[in-house]
Amino acid sequence: MNQQDTDRAATLCWVEIGPRRYPIYIGSGLLSETDLLRRHIPKQQAMIVSNTTVADLYVDKLTEALTDKQCDTVILPDGEQFKNLDTLNQIFDQLLKQKHHRGTVIIAFGGGVIGDMAGFAASCYQRGVPFIQVPTTLLAQVDASVGGKTAVNHALGKNMIGAFHQPLAVIIDTDTLNTLATREFNAGLAEVIKYGLIHDMDFFAWLEGNINKIIAKEAQALQTMIYHCCQIKADIVAADETEQGIRALLNLGHTFGHAFENGLGYGQWLHGEAVAAGMVVAAELSQDLGYIQAEDVARVKQLLQQCQLPIAAPAALSIETCMDLMSVDKKVMDHRLRLVLLKSMGQGFVTDTVDTTAVIKALQTCGLDKEE
Amino acid sequence: MNQQDTDRAATLCWVEIGPRRYPIYIGSGLLSETDLLRRHIPKQQAMIVSNTTVADLYVDKLTEALTDKQCDTVILPDGEQFKNLDTLNQIFDQLLKQKHHRGTVIIAFGGGVIGDMAGFAASCYQRGVPFIQVPTTLLAQVDASVGGKTAVNHALGKNMIGAFHQPLAVIIDTDTLNTLATREFNAGLAEVIKYGLIHDMDFFAWLEGNINKIIAKEAQALQTMIYHCCQIKADIVAADETEQGIRALLNLGHTFGHAFENGLGYGQWLHGEAVAAGMVVAAELSQDLGYIQAEDVARVKQLLQQCQLPIAAPAALSIETCMDLMSVDKKVMDHRLRLVLLKSMGQGFVTDTVDTTAVIKALQTCGLDKEE
Numbered sequence: 001m002n003q004q005d006t007d008r009a010a011t012l013c014w015v016e017i018g019p020r021r022y023p024i025y026i027g028s029g030l031l032s033e034t035d036l037l038r039r040h041i042p043k044q045q046a047m048i049v050s051n052t053t054v055a056d057l058y059v060d061k062l063t064e065a066l067t068d069k070q071c072d073t074v075i076l077p078d079g080e081q082f083k084n085l086d087t088l089n090q091i092f093d094q095l096l097k098q099k100h101h102r103g104t105v106i107i108a109f110g111g112g113v114i115g116d117m118a119g120f121a122a123s124c125y126q127r128g129v130p131f132i133q134v135p136t137t138l139l140a141q142v143d144a145s146v147g148g149k150t151a152v153n154h155a156l157g158k159n160m161i162g163a164f165h166q167p168l169a170v171i172i173d174t175d176t177l178n179t180l181a182t183r184e185f186n187a188g189l190a191e192v193i194k195y196g197l198i199h200d201m202d203f204f205a206w207l208e209g210n211i212n213k214i215i216a217k218e219a220q221a222l223q224t225m226i227y228h229c230c231q232i233k234a235d236i237v238a239a240d241e242t243e244q245g246i247r248a249l250l251n252l253g254h255t256f257g258h259a260f261e262n263g264l265g266y267g268q269w270l271h272g273e274a275v276a277a278g279m280v281v282a283a284e285l286s287q288d289l290g291y292i293q294a295e296d297v298a299r300v301k302q303l304l305q306q307c308q309l310p311i312a313a314p315a316a317l318s319i320e321t322c323m324d325l326m327s328v329d330k331k332v333m334d335h336r337l338r339l340v341l342l343k344s345m346g347q348g349f350v351t352d353t354v355d356t357t358a359v360i361k362a363l364q365t366c367g368l369d370k371e372e
Numbered sequence: 373m374n375q376q377d378t379d380r381a382a383t384l385c386w387v388e389i390g391p392r393r394y395p396i397y398i399g400s401g402l403l404s405e406t407d408l409l410r411r412h413i414p415k416q417q418a419m420i421v422s423n424t425t426v427a428d429l430y431v432d433k434l435t436e437a438l439t440d441k442q443c444d445t446v447i448l449p450d451g452e453q454f455k456n457l458d459t460l461n462q463i464f465d466q467l468l469k470q471k472h473h474r475g476t477v478i479i480a481f482g483g484g485v486i487g488d489m490a491g492f493a494a495s496c497y498q499r500g501v502p503f504i505q506v507p508t509t510l511l512a513q514v515d516a517s518v519g520g521k522t523a524v525n526h527a528l529g530k531n532m533i534g535a536f537h538q539p540l541a542v543i544i545d546t547d548t549l550n551t552l553a554t555r556e557f558n559a560g561l562a563e564v565i566k567y568g569l570i571h572d573m574d575f576f577a578w579l580e581g582n583i584n585k586i587i588a589k590e591a592q593a594l595q596t597m598i599y600h601c602c603q604i605k606a607d608i609v610a611a612d613e614t615e616q617g618i619r620a621l622l623n624l625g626h627t628f629g630h631a632f633e634n635g636l637g638y639g640q641w642l643h644g645e646a647v648a649a650g651m652v653v654a655a656e657l658s659q660d661l662g663y664i665q666a667e668d669v670a671r672v673k674q675l676l677q678q679c680q681l682p683i684a685a686p687a688a689l690s691i692e693t694c695m696d697l698m699s700v701d702k703k704v705m706d707h708r709l710r711l712v713l714l715k716s717m718g719q720g721f722v723t724d725t726v727d728t729t730a731v732i733k734a735l736q737t738c739g740l741d742k743e744e
Contacts, residue, residue: 096528099700127534156468162499328471
């Protein structure tokens, strides 16, 4: 993490997946750089998909950049509980009412929920149209907007209906974080910490050293942090676009986290909050299996706590409920639960050989009880 | 069309699309050859998606082939009017309730509606699982099951939500045609005739000479016919998997046909019936533009009539309604209507330069009126 890295962070990194390679632009004020958006909209139509929160604040900036095109907008309700097929259909309604053709470009303008839904709509509208990610939450900027995973939830499981569909470009204006609610911002930090844990202990240590600047939203610290997250994610996605191998590491904390989110009902805990608690379970399990030490787990918990993130599982859930919800996780294969654990700090690995009793023990350590 | 061709027809042709190449098996009694299905289901789970009509007749044959696997079944209502997101969700419900994982294989067992929906469900369940096409209608056997186009309808347009998702294999048991309703069988012949018109005038002439055998469902004639259709479609798909060019020829009659189907309300006319009338409009327009002769149009009409297919547009629709419905067709690009016409008999071509007045005139010739 030298100065050269930091300068580069202010501009651009690439997701290198052959003919579908695409740029990630990171910087302050990018929403006002109209050419950035326009260069990725070659034809005459665009559809902005946004939510009530973001649209009020920023959507005019985007439409101003596209005044000579047919630029329509669909505003969806804000929140994970609306990430379903019914809301998705509102995007199709609007695309068809406004007669958008195969040459249209969909612009996902909002947080991870908007990115996932707009991206999935793009993947299946007329069997596939291009889209651009313009993420406005920290979570979306460091995670959801990069890598082409799109989806909606099903009542029986999160992200169960979706597609791999890579965007044409990702445009990250760090200024949007200034209006982001603190709870949302902190939830995004859970995914930031994840990158350190699975892939880059230097980055984890840098986060420990700079966490106060980050929480204070100091511009340069944010930019450096986001750049490093995007670079790590871009490298992992380029190596394994459709999650046949290494990409699964990005799911550290997610198998547990999805069960927490789903069990509590979407909208109770934010995704990042659930992932934070899930990472603590994964860390405890990693320690129990002898991979990392108690002081490592303590470091994980401390950094999460500094970000005001939960470090225990939601006590309202029973172990049985969690185990049942995890059994439909996408990472299950032939009835074996696949988990991401820590071989050491900064090195994640995937395993499907962990005993159920060890998983239950870790959930108990993190605050869950068995049913009476 | 020599004897060697016909012998080969009894067995196998391949869709050559690189690493995703797949076989089409065509023959009598294939549903009872259990090994054919089993060899494409490598893991422990399979989900048969079928409809009420087919399930009663044949579904036991499939489940018997898979007794040592977890083989579940979801039975959907039969008909184009059920090809929508709500019905699609019934497939996801069942997959999740029965805890199907990424290694599952979906088996589409029915007509084109089942193939399109099961294929689309496969393309987006957990961001994509494999599937096998086992088409039981003539339409599905010669068209929908080959080529990887999957979709559901939207209230504002047919096949507007979907994906390109190629099957692992297509298994065509020609015996299933024996229980197919005559109207359905005839509707399938519209697509058969289409292959001759766009690509192979020898095949069209063979159809003219053998139409009585075909209508009588003589086994060898059926097999030869289906083999040739699959071979033509496989060649076209291999050359242009995602319809950037030549594949669009397969849409002869479809831009008009989709408008007829949609305008009447799905379920009134069968897809093949609408395509038949659409091909007549395309032929009349091709004649009006000087590409083919009046006697060519007469040949098209005569063959369609021998198959008891409509040769006029549905009089219940107005020209305005049709033109409006066509304007949201997937083949529209930058507001220009793209049509497949006949340069000569046996040679289709795509054009976006046809004048609206010529299109209106052809619709009038085929029986439509303007609004009062």
